[in-house]
Amino acid sequence: MRRFRIEWTAGLVLLALPLAAAAAGSDSDASPQTIAAASCLECHDEMATFYARSAHAGASCASCHSGAAEHLADPEALPGRPDASACLNCHQSGAKHMNWGFSEHSLAGVVCRDCHGIHEPKASPDSKGAVLLKDPSSTLCLTCHQEILPRLNMTSHHPVKEGAVSCTSCHDPHGSRQATLAGRNESCTSCHQAVRGPHTFEHVPAAESCTICHNPHGSPNRRLLQVAQPMLCMQCHSIADNRHGQTGAAGARITGAALRSCTSCHSAVHGSSFDEHLRY
Numbered sequence: 665m666r667r668f669r670i671e672w673t674a675g676l677v678l679l680a681l682p683l684a685a686a687a688a689g690s691d692s693d694a695s696p697q698t699i700a701a702a703s704c705l706e707c708h709d710e711m712a713t714f715y716a717r718s719a720h721a722g723a724s725c726a727s728c729h730s731g732a733a734e735h736l737a738d739p740e741a742l743p744g745r746p747d748a749s750a751c752l753n754c755h756q757s758g759a760k761h762m763n764w765g766f767s768e769h770s771l772a773g774v775v776c777r778d779c780h781g782i783h784e785p786k787a788s789p790d791s792k793g794a795v796l797l798k799d800p801s802s803t804l805c806l807t808c809h810q811e812i813l814p815r816l817n818m819t820s821h822h823p824v825k826e827g828a829v830s831c832t833s834c835h836d837p838h839g840s841r842q843a844t845l846a847g848r849n850e851s852c853t854s855c856h857q858a859v860r861g862p863h864t865f866e867h868v869p870a871a872e873s874c875t876i877c878h879n880p881h882g883s884p885n886r887r888l889l890q891v892a893q894p895m896l897c898m899q900c901h902s903i904a905d906n907r908h909g910q911t912g913a914a915g916a917r918i919t920g921a922a923l924r925s926c927t928s929c930h931s932a933v934h935g936s937s938f939d940e941h942l943r944y
Contacts, residue, residue, distance in 0.1 A: 701725055703736055714783040727753075728782065751776040763839040779804060779837065798827030805831040815882030822880060822888075834880065848873050852880070863935030867942055869900070870934045897926040 726732035730744035853860040
């Protein structure tokens with residue numbers, strides 16, 4: 665087994681030489697991180713290539729793996745695997761990770777290494793066809809959230825498998841919606857700006873949550889509707905005779921086709937600035 669010494673300049677790997685060949689050099693300018701990494705790579709030489717090109721190449725193994733000193737003294741004493749707190753010692757700048765402790769992933773016991781590769785990018789194994797997605801990050805999400813994959817293949821769906829959007833376009837994997845001021849509708853209307861309120865005449869379900877009527881991942885119904893019209897509307901509204909009688913303008917009879925699509929008349933279903941019956 666070959667013994668390595670890694671030399672650094674400004675945090676970049678310049679070359680990895682056998683220790684015997686570098687013995688003539690001086691260790692006066694060697695950092696503790698360099699010495700620690702070289703000590704680990706003496707045995708874990710299969711990690712040398714990964715370590716040199718990874719984002720953690722400038723870090724000491726001991727800064728992530730607890731018990732590294734004990735492991736060096738006794739190989740039987742296995743070092744600890746880094747948890748979220750170890751990662752957050754460095755990855756805590758800005759607001760990206762400030763709500764990790766309140767996030768759904770954290771509460772479910774997920775740790776950073778479950779999604780992020782420590783030494784190299786996390787591989788995304790085939791998860792019931794999820795590998796066919798064009799977006800690698802969404803493929804990784806679906807290795808756990810497998811119940812979502814059938815929705816993405818339904819007739820009406822957000823274009824995740826086409827690569828136009830990803831799971832992280834709507835979901836923050838490091839945060840929690842309970843810890844932010846933005847509601848669920850804010851996420852939807854950031855793209856669907858044409859239906860953004862407030863409106864003079866609000867449609868209460870639409871103002872409360874888009875997901876009351878729409879399934880954001882996919883649906884067999886048009887426009888991501890949870891239930892097809894008119895049954896979706898009739899879960900809240902009845903057809904009153906004084907407004908939906910059997911005759912229309914000039915005594916013409918209203919056909920069943922007109923009643924099968926509520927939005928044929930109530931086109932401003934998300935809210936209106938002009939009509940309280942949301943017709944326009």
